[in-house]
Amino acid sequence: MRKKGLLFLLLPLLAFTTVHKFYVSVTNIGYSEKDNALQITSRLFIDDMEQVLQERYDIKGNLATEEESELARDYLEKYLRAKFVVEVNGEVRDFTFLAKKYDNDVMVCYLEVPDVELSQTKSIQVQNEILTDLFDEQQNVVHFKINGNKKSFVLIKENNKGMLNL
Secondary structure (H helix, E strand, O other): OHHHHHHHHHHHHHHOOOOOOOOEEEEEEEEEOOOOEEEEEEEEEHHHHHHHHHHHHOOOOOOOOOOOOOHHHHHHHHHHHHHEEEEEOOEEEOOEEEEEEEEOOEEEEEEEEOOOOHHHOOEEEEEEOOOOOOOOOOEEEEEEEEOOEEEEEEEEOOEOEEEEEO
């Protein structure tokens, strides 16, 4: 009988709790010997990126719909360039925004840093501030897998850089 009483006391509390959204992105960084390039794939939640476009650029992106804004890709690329930085041997390197696609509720962005000679590369550093300006709880997971070296980082607002030494 005591257990039922406890359940009746806790039930109203449980009824008013909501599922807290998890704010996370996952970025994989590899190297293509054929292309002499770092190849980067970032997976981001569509609704979070929709909110970025709205709040930062006042653009209703309508991402992953028939009505997707033509400006959405341009502003998405602009945002990624401002929030995602790659350094090779301490030098900031520009990336090419190759494409994006949608996979259920996730946007997958494909980036490439061309002309990277792996034999002359000592370190690769990534600064990932994607969505940390909107969500304090945002975590950006970065996985390096280059030349047999594997390293992963969980980057947050206060600690937004990860480095792979080769």
